[in-house]
Amino acid sequence: MSIKNITNQQTPTKVPIGAFTLENGDTLTDVELAYERFGPEGAPVILICHALTGNQFAVGSKESPGWWKGLIGDDCPIDTTSFQVITFNVLGGCHGSTGPASMDPSKEAPYRQNFPKVSIRDMVHAQHKALDVLGIKEVHAVIGGSLGGMQTLEWGLLYPFFMKQLYVLAATPYLSDYGIAFNHIGARAIEDDPAFNGGFYEDNAQLQGFEIARMAGMVTYRSGTLFQKRFDRHQKDSLYDIQSYMDYQGEKIKERFDANSYLYLLEAMNHHDISRGRGSLQEAAKQFKAKLYTISFQHDLLYPRELIETFSDHVPGSEHHHVLTDYGHDGFLVEFNQWGSWMQEKINEGAVNHHDD
Known part of the structure; x- marks a missing residue:
């Protein structure tokens, strides 16, 4: 049985996670995360994390294709005939998840700048809670680019045994000056x-x-x-x-x-730094348990190859792939024919090994 596209951009599907306490100690009540879900019921789950102005519609629909359409879908590198794919709109977002534009129940008005500050780790903890509500206790892989890559790195450190693989595209262990x-x-x-x-x-x-x-x-x-x-x-x-x-x-x-x-x-x-509270960057890198795959893109000004590859070298068993492209940082959103097959091979190989465990 397949899980159909049960979301659309007009009426987002949401999962309630109740009260949620942030890193800074503030507590939000009645938190919801909007999500998109595709793929065969019971298949291994792949969690997708979106970038800054992205949303949960990674696949989208025929009428309104998602931002990773072509990378995710039937017979695509992330194949929704073999894997179940879930994408959440981040906590603090504006496409259905609780954020500054949401209603503040204590004031019966939108939060706006009264919304508490959120961190990358808050986003990950909220998604973990949402997956638990959905009955998902583990995932095959977590994949994200840019802000999504930051989340993916935190997933690997906050919940090191929750996934088998991590794919970090166009993102670094901390944001540069x-x-x-x-x-x-x-x-x-x-x-x-x-x-x-x-x-x-x-x-x-x-x-x-x-x-x-x-x-x-x-x-x-x-x-x-x-x-x-x-x-x-x-x-x-x-x-x-x-x-x-x-x-x-x-x-x-x-x-x-x-x-x-x-x-x-x-x-x-700005505050993303995986070494915060975990010792040095090298010490944090050694804490990953899942297999880490990193991808950098030529001409990426924000997340250069040197920083991604150097960090990857510190993570035991990690693999790095560099993509030659004129698109720079946005390379993770296009030209899937250039690097999608590399990712597909690793994902499928991991799924076979996981099945054999």
Whole structure:
């Protein structure tokens, strides 16, 4: 029996996890996580963790394909005829999970900036609780890119025996100063916009600062080589194509993402550091029990190969794969034909070995 696509972007399916206490000691009541679930009932489970402006719709539908459609699906590298795939919208997100745009039950109004700060570890603990509610006591693999990769690393340390494999794409054991710098530019652009009103804005669509934040991010997600090949200084009327593209991306983000959630997730990324409370980075690296696979992408400014590969070398039995691409950091969202087969081989091989155990 197969689990059909029981979610869509209009009416997200949610799992209630009740009261949830965060790392900082604050407790949220009546927490929900929105999720997407595909694949044969009873098949090994693969947990997918999404990136900054992602959501639970990794697969999506025919009418509205998900952000990892082509990597996940029937006869894809992550094959939903053999595996059951679950993706949660993160705690603090804005696609159905409890976050700044959710109603604060104590005030009968949205939390907005009254929402407590969340960490990457909070996101993972909430997902673990949600899986428990769904009756899932173990998963075959946890896979994520960027912010999703940060979550994946924490999954391997917070619940080391919960999974057999970890796949970390375009993510590092801590966010670099370069990444924090660009996050700061984005946050300041949003917060200094008069329409932001301290987070209590009337309309997300009015936030021009949010547009600028997205444009700043886009510069780091793609490479100069890709921009040159795609736009080649082509100009229409008074604007270069690259300028029109940036304007389009700025407008688009306001239609699908909440600015407060964006700020909360940026802050969580800034504080990401797997060595926090675990000794040195090398000591933390030795605590992984699941098989760790890391993937880096050429021209990734935010999560460079050198940092990912050096860290991977400290993890016993880990394997690293580097992808040549002009897409830079966004390489984990495209060109699956270049690296998907590598991942597929490892996932299937692990499933066979797991079955033999």
